[in-house]
Amino acid sequence: MSFQSEFGYTALPMRVRFGIDVLSQLQSHVAELGTERAIVVCTPEQRTLAESILAQLGDRGAGIFDRAEMHVPVDVADAALQFALDRGADGCVVVGGGSSVGLGKAIALRHQIPIIAIPTTYAGSEMTPVWGLTRDGHKQTGTSPSVLPALVLYDPGLTTTLPAGLSAASAMNAMAHAVEALYAPDASPIISLMAEEGIRAFAEALTRVVADPENIDHRTRALYGAWLCGASLGATTMSLHHKLCHAIGGSLNLPHAQTHAIVLPYSLAYNESSAPAAKAAVQRALRVDTSAAVALWELAQKLPIPHALEQIGMDGSDIDLVVEQALKNPYANPREVTEEGLRSLLQDALVGRRPTVSDRRTESAR
Incomplete structure (x- = not known):
């Protein structure tokens, strides 16, 4: 196999923590980002897990928005952004798969707040600066460094209940x-x-x-x-x-x-x-x-x-x-x-x- 002698590579500015029980340090991770009030974003199906994460945030938690949907409809993104503004959020913890991460990115795109991603599927969206929004059946995508999660917490234990x-x-x-x-x-x-x-x-x-x-x-x-x-x-x-x-x-x-x-x-x-x-x-x-x-x-x-x-x-x-x-x-x-x-x-x-x-x-x- 011939070697590719000319290429470019840019390392993305993010941190990853991988292992069982990495969520135990969630509050300190949020504090390291300088976040005072973080909302938790999830789908309705992940509400119970989101509630446990909100509890771990303690006085840094600012509520749960549990209406994430696949393909990130614009009206849902608008509602999530308003929720973040109403709660005075300066950070966002997203838990779940691509739908939740995608919605968190939509908030960050317009509100410019850091994201902590906690994946429960293998979607991979948490590792990319790619965002997507769907309006009237047309999905628009783009890239922006502002939507790249500042921290990703990978806990294999959170995936064991995925059917x-x-x-x-x-x-x-x-x-x-x-x-x-x-x-x-x-x-x-x-x-x-x-x-x-x-x-x-x-x-x-x-x-x-x-x-x-x-x-x-x-x-x-x-x-x-x-x-x-x-x-x-x-x-x-x-x-x-x-x-x-x-x-x-x-x-x-x-x-x-x-x-x-x-x-x-x-x-x-x-x-x-x-x-x-x-x-x-x-x-x-x-x-x-x-x-x-x-x-x-x-x-x-x-x-x-x-x-x-x-x-x-x-x-x-x-x-x-x-x-x-x-x-x-x-x-x-x-x-x-x-x-x-x-x-x-x-x-x-x-x-x-x-x-x-x-x-x-x-x-x-x-």
């Missing part, structure tokens, strides 16, 4: 971050190492997590993988997979993690032959010598997740809208993104058929 199906979908979502980082235009050897190791960690832990969800060793390995995959995404540029999933999720309001889990093998099949180094890294991580995309698809078939977009609510008549959204703004991708190619990809993903790997190559092959 097997959600664990599997969340993990495949995280692996998508790493796959795209491997063929990103701003990839680097450092990020590629992290991405490959993140995929490897999930490949080793995922079926074990599904079989034995409360096993802390398996959960620890999976959460380690989530950290690496999220960090890989945070340091690189998103390509076809994420643009396509944002179009599907924002336009059709389909579940985020499941959408990513279903689409991943097909987006990689589209790009695989135009990104040989990325293909090789995924093969090493999965310990296969055949198509990386097909290997991911075969892994997904072993998991208790939906395997076709039609199973989560997409219809064949939706393809036109998704293609239109995905083609709207140009973005870097190892293979040229065409309407014909997107339609073929989506038709395969719609019914969940075994992905067909294209043999096309581009001059930008990595």
Whole structure:
């Protein structure tokens, strides 16, 4: 494998604490940030955990906003911002997955307050400066250093209650971050190492997590993988997979993690032959010598997740809208993104058929 002799790498300014019971020092971590009044943000399902976190904050806690939703609707973000202003918040503790972290970022984007993220899924959003807001079925995304959490507390124990199906979908979502980082235009050897190791960690832990969800060793390995995959995404540029999933999720309001889990093998099949180094890294991580995309698809078939977009609510008549959204703004991708190619990809993903790997190559092959 040839070495990438020219590259750039910027370390993101954030801290990570990883381990069982890292939440025991939460109040001191909040104090270190200079935060006097922190709100806790979560989904309705995480209310009980949020209440325990608020209790740990003591007199630094300023209340709970428990209306986080997937894709961060603008009206919910507006309500959360007003809640933060009304409570005089100068900090935000987010607990949960991508929905909660995304809402915390929406608050930070406009209120400029620090975030402490406490992930309970493998979403990876906590490791990125990427924000997203959905208005009238259109999801807008951007990047800003102001939304990057100042501190992430990873406690594997918090993930043991995540159901097997959600664990599997969340993990495949995280692996998508790493796959795209491997063929990103701003990839680097450092990020590629992290991405490959993140995929490897999930490949080793995922079926074990599904079989034995409360096993802390398996959960620890999976959460380690989530950290690496999220960090890989945070340091690189998103390509076809994420643009396509944002179009599907924002336009059709389909579940985020499941959408990513279903689409991943097909987006990689589209790009695989135009990104040989990325293909090789995924093969090493999965310990296969055949198509990386097909290997991911075969892994997904072993998991208790939906395997076709039609199973989560997409219809064949939706393809036109998704293609239109995905083609709207140009973005870097190892293979040229065409309407014909997107339609073929989506038709395969719609019914969940075994992905067909294209043999096309581009001059930008990595």
